[in-house]
Amino acid sequence: MNNQNSTGAEHIAKARQADPGNSLKISSEWYEITIALAMVSMSAWFFFQARNLRGSFFSSVGPATFPQAISLLLGATSIFLLFYSVKRLFKNKNLPRTCIQRPLAIGLGVLLFCIFPYSMSKFGYYITMAIWLVPFAWIANVRKPLTVASLVIGFVLFSKLVFNMLLGTPL
């Protein structure tokens, strides 16, 4: 057996330690509290918006019933989640942490994905994708110019060949 290959478990552990400084660590409890509060807000919004819907002529169960029922259930379960997270927050001293590795890369990635649709409306699919792939590959640590160029050209040609020519779906 080739001893140069590490096991999967060791690899995962090494990956986590690879760049310990370049990570954003938040207490898991605070993160869950944030998510729970977002869910409670969302369920409240749906509940109150549903009140604007007119009832049904055929039944007491109208278009508002299901959304209101589900939003109440979501609100209740989110409050449970909030409660348990707050309880853990006050109970434990050594709390686990939610870790986001390379937060700047993740933030830039989100930004690039948000920019893509706006660029498409101005420049069309092919130009946008050709330009967009370059910074994305960069933040994905693909740094060799030849590799990036091959990726861009290959992907754009692939899109043209498969969708336009083979499937007849214009982009």
Add this chain to the structure above:
Amino acid sequence: MIDGILSAVTALTSIDAIWALGLGILLGYIVGAIPGLTSSIGMALLIPFTFGMDAVPAMVMLVAMYMAADFAGSIPAILVNAPGQPAAAVTAFDGYPMTQRGEAGKALAVSVLSSGMGALISIVLLTFTAQQMAGFALAFGPTEYFALAVLGLSLVSVLGAESKLKSLVGLLFGLLLVTIGIDSFSGQIRFASHVGLLEGIPFLPALIGLFALSEVFYMLEGSKTKASPMTTIPRATGPRGTGAVGMLVKFWRTLLSSSFIGYFVGVIPGAGSSVASLVSYGIAKRTSKDPDSFGKGNPEGIVASEAANNASVSGALAPLLALGIPGSASAAVLIGGLAIQGLEPGPMLFTRNPEMPYSIFVSLFFGMPLMVALGLLGVPLWMKVTLIPKGIVATVVAGICLLGSYAFSNSIFTIGVTVFFGVAGYLLRKAGIHPAPIVLALVLGKLLEVNFRRAMIISGDSWTVFFSTPISIVLLSTSCIILFGPLLARLLERKIPDQST
């Protein structure tokens, strides 16, 4: 059934269908071999490419990929203890120790052959049971469908990996999103602030976002590391061929029982291959003559895990095709594939388009030898695939996500939907809320509401309608037991020690 099989064989003799089968298997192996990419991600990304295809080749390609990805996931699991698919983690328990002993070739051969046999047995079960299920479901009315959807959703929430509460939150989040769009009964617009949402949240772009794009963010996190821990390709040393076949003959009982376990666990919505392989492994260990050897390189462990996890693929297809209820997140993705072809899964599929389900059964049956051959002969190739840097995989997958969501309807709005769900999926996964319950809720939510309201209208607003037929009573009672049983058990446990003191 014979007519269905004959029409399927006719449909599959076209060059398109044969190409689709081969391509699906090849792509499935590539997706399955790369850690981080799962069959559901692969299928979600492949669906947009089926737009211009005929229905039979499109579905054959998707299903072939689904099955082949589970075959391939065990290869890196055995060689370097890094499963390519979550279900293959159980295979690594015994597969990796066998590799460490110099029996990698035997472990791989046992794995591939067990997968093949498990899949073959389950395809036969699928062919016979799906038609029966569909026939049974023809008698279903709105109350039965509502009760079935409640059962499916309750199973999904309970079988959540990390936390049942978090699975429930994800499920309810998905159910709430399903209410967006024009109400099919009154025609009123519900919560749709954009014209693109009038028909509800576009399912395929949401699927691509939740599964594939959220995974891209995880890949960006770890893009400084390679996809695989290997620096060189290990040789699949050790006896193959007759040694492996001998193992299968020796453990024929485990092979048979694991295939059945995998199939029936796969039928349960939300269970999936991981649960199937864990359950089967646990049972095989308990009933083995040498249970202590499990986890130390016993080939029987590989047989149990691989037969079950591949049998569960067919199991998940049974309720999907017969009832329209997906047995797993990957099966839920197939609903998107069927929808693009204008097909609705359920009992009517067997009467209106019988060539579709039977084409799936027959293609899996004939594709099995090809999958086994590729698995046995192509190990060095699949291992090379795992050496592709994560950054390149992330870039390609990101591009395909954007391409696929745009191609869905040539609309920029759908790209926005994919991005929204990708970011939401990533943030929710960080909180331990997995996308699978959300996707299953997006699938079952409409079924739930529409049938609930239909039943109420038919019954004149009488809630007793849901307890008027034996089927709905059984299904709803089972759902209550599943949802509240564990809670009641815990309360009773606390009460009994208190009473004894």
